[in-house]
Amino acid sequence: MLPYHSLEEAQVALGRELTFAETLWFNYSAKKPDFLLHCHNTLFLCLFYSIAPVPLMLIELGGYNIFLKHKIQPAVRRTFKDMLKSYKNVMLAFAFAVGPLQFISYPTIKWIGIRTDLQLPSGWELFWQLLVYFIVEDYLNYWIHRMLHVKWAYEKIHKVHHQYTAPYGYSAPHAHWSEILILGIPSFIGPTLVPGHVTTFWLWFILRQLEAIDTHSGYDFPWNPTKYIPFYGGSAYHDYHHYVGLRSQSNFASIFTYCDYIYGTYKGYKYIKQMRKKDSPYSAIDDNDYKME
Numbered sequence: 001m002l003p004y005h006s007l008e009e010a011q012v013a014l015g016r017e018l019t020f021a022e023t024l025w026f027n028y029s030a031k032k033p034d035f036l037l038h039c040h041n042t043l044f045l046c047l048f049y050s051i052a053p054v055p056l057m058l059i060e061l062g063g064y065n066i067f068l069k070h071k072i073q074p075a076v077r078r079t080f081k082d083m084l085k086s087y088k089n090v091m092l093a094f095a096f097a098v099g100p101l102q103f104i105s106y107p108t109i110k111w112i113g114i115r116t117d118l119q120l121p122s123g124w125e126l127f128w129q130l131l132v133y134f135i136v137e138d139y140l141n142y143w144i145h146r147m148l149h150v151k152w153a154y155e156k157i158h159k160v161h162h163q164y165t166a167p168y169g170y171s172a173p174h175a176h177w178s179e180i181l182i183l184g185i186p187s188f189i190g191p192t193l194v195p196g197h198v199t200t201f202w203l204w205f206i207l208r209q210l211e212a213i214d215t216h217s218g219y220d221f222p223w224n225p226t227k228y229i230p231f232y233g234g235s236a237y238h239d240y241h242h243y244v245g246l247r248s249q250s251n252f253a254s255i256f257t258y259c260d261y262i263y264g265t266y267k268g269y270k271y272i273k274q275m276r277k278k279d280s281p282y283s284a285i286d287d288n289d290y291k292m293e
Contacts (some may be wrong), residue, residue: 002030002118009284019120021120035106037133039106042099048169049209050087053213054168057168060077067221072218073239083170090170114195115197116197121199125196125200130200135256138254144186145253158175159176160179165245166218172215187204213239214235216238220234233256237269250269
């Protein structure tokens with residue numbers, strides 16, 4: 001909660017006029033306790049998970065040829081029933097796994113220095129902090145994801161996420177509740193190393209959610225702006241990982257591709273890109289070519 005009772009008091013304390021963004025932040029947060037602001041993350045996860053995949057859902061259900069020609073696995077069509085099932089499962093996981101974690105993690109968030117003061121981050125501060133968060137999360141997520149493909153972990157936990165060999169927007173966070181918590185740990189490491197403002201914290205989780213929806217979209221649109229991000233994996237890259245499933249020893253990276261190239265876990269995808277037929281990106285796969293090592 002901000003220690004100011006009015007805009008005038010805040011301006012006197014800072015010794016300057018408030019920016020437009022700071023004024024909005026004051027009006028929104030001045031009377032809200034820090035605990036409530038921290039718990040906004042669960043609200044944002046539910047909100048953006050509910051809204052962001054809607055265009056993908058309409059494209060899938062509408063059957064528009066202009067969009068379907070960009071579908072990565074065109075032989076697989078998802079129904080509204082499939083999407084509703086994923087939606088209900090994910091919302092239950094958010095409510096009973098992520099929500100309680102938000103509550104109990106509040107002291108830690110305060111301890112590491114996530115601030116709620118009136119001075120908002122500059123554009124450059126926001127950019128560099130988010131970049132650190134993405135890089136740190138991606139690297140740690142790579143190794144955790146790779147461990148989840150050990151046969152025991154896959155069968156007991158990770159198999160739920162791989163239920164759909166052709167992923168779609170609403171299946172992005174569809175996973176065993178324990179996997180949601182395990183893979184959530186790397187998301188907190190970046191803010192722990194480089195703590196910032198709570199609005200940066202919010203934006204980080206929103207962007208991470210949108211990225212997951214994008215890579216699980218099932219469509220490889222040529223106009224997607226993420227194609228201009230260096231080393232970004234994207235939907236086709238991650239779609240292959242889902243298609244191969246338990247046998248997959250490739251494409252473990254969640255966001256960028258550099259870990260897969262550094263540690264040699266890109267060879268299956270590289271092979272299939274070279275061998276694929278024109279009508280389907282995975283039609284050349286031989287089931288005997290990819291087995292757990």
